Amino acid sequence: MIPSVDDSIPEDPIDFQLDNEISDLQDQISALKAQRSIQVSTILSSQSTRSTLNRLRVSQKQSKLSPTTTDTTPLLSTSTAQLVHTRENLYRLCAGITTFRIQDPDPNAVDDGKVLGLRIDVASTGKFVRPYYVMLNKPFAGSELLRVHRHTIPPCIPLSLLVDRYLPNGKGSAAMGSKEPGAKKQDLRRFARALRKEIVGYHNRVSVIKGLRKEFKLDEKVSRKGKGRERVIADISAADAEAKQVRIEWVDGRIGRCVVGDGGEVRKCVVIGEEGRDFETERRVARGAMEGIGERLREGIY
Template sequence: MDTSIISNEPEDPIGAQLDEEIASLQSQINSLKSNLKLQTSTILSSQATRNTLRRLQKPTQEPRPQSAIPSTIPTDTSPLNSTTTAQTLHNTTNLYRACNSLTTFRIHDPDPHAVDNGSILALRLDISTSSKFIAPYYIVLNKPFPSSPLLRVHRHTLPPYIPLAHLAERYLPHGKGAVAMGSRAPGQKRQDLNKFARALRREVVAYHNRVAVIKGLRREFRLDKKGRGKGKERERVIEDVSAADAEARQVRIEWVDGRIGRAVVGDGGEVIKCVVMGEGGRDWESERAIMGGRMEGVGERLREGIY
């Protein structure tokens, strides 16, 4: 008898149930903490709260009667004032970043050998995704050619999957025959910083939207959840959802039964093309479900055909 064969022991149903309950309680705790933080920031940001704190700061002019009941309101409002000031500053910053997602400013390069005496024009892109602002992106432009106002990309913090070189070649040409902004030379390539900035922001926003859609699909099918498939959850049908390329323009969907699909997503989030292949050939029904609209609704459309 071959003793090297090890039988697979069945999973403990009680342990699986406890793990599920612990995960559910942890999710509730995180939700309550987020709700508490939101309610606190809302109260501290209100005008009524600021007016109340200002009244408490003012010294009382009239003497308080001796028979008056002592107030239970704390006299030291410094902690609340500092928290309210910080929250107001945070709200103002977010409002500015939301309304002015693209800003320009001038900086100076301290390098004594820098071109154009170190004069630099910088662009800042503020992008929000999943209700949060991410780290801003910066694009630094300079004028490297003597006696020429032509701009060129000097430095940037953009990820490599943003087609910066293509956009710069299209909107900021600096080769032979190129002219600077404001020039009226017909038949020549003219630089346009406004169109360059708008096109660049559109590319960055579209990329983060595509990534957010993929993350949303993974949450819908609970692909990142530990211990998935245990307990009383519905049977898992989708095995994986991921980006098939660096720009996240193609989304790869893998089913448990071995079917594999690939969808091409446009800049606006719409599904342009889709192919689903299985052992029996193309799955036309799943393709029609995925092609039925925008990528955000793929999870709901697939569940309608599954459950």
């Protein structure tokens, strides 16, 4: 019988320590770059900085620039651009829903091509995602009832349910402001607010899942030495299109599924392994909001 040869690479504690130090340094560099960018934006967009740059530019125009004098025009242009960007972000943050009018160029369009547009702005992980749009028109002659004409809402958002609840246009429905007794009245304001709430909740859940994957280093390449050896969680992902169910897989074979409510709280959790259900981990994971799943998982690991 030929003896088997163990070709595995022995673990080196020095390499393991160096990998951790390099990872920590890379995280510190990323954090410092982000902090520098925020500080530069804050300084350039402040009123005192703009006043100082304007005074310097006026004084430079009155006198000839010496070779050692710095031209403030590029700085002033950057400050103006940053100010415009800040105002736009502030508007999109405070006015998450914007209405506007559209003229349909189709000569056969209903209601003479008049379309009401809704723009929904959502921020996720410190950045604004691409805006979502909903186009509404009045397809029924002599009626003020609205109907969804076009939209860019992803399929994971229950748009049809919200339309049936807040914008009914079937028999017995009435437009906003109608005084018909017993009619199902449309409410565009509540529809827009409910739709934005669904979109914000979806992006928050997706961002939390991404944060958990980053926290447990699931997107990094697994190696036979270094950080790959200490991995305990094998995978964390969304189990449905709406990301209201989170699937957690442990390295030891346990598989869990969490049900997340509309407010981001973990309503239920089931963890099953080779020896049956793990009730202790279930209670720990379902103890609070979705954002704290990572911390509660680490309580059971360490």
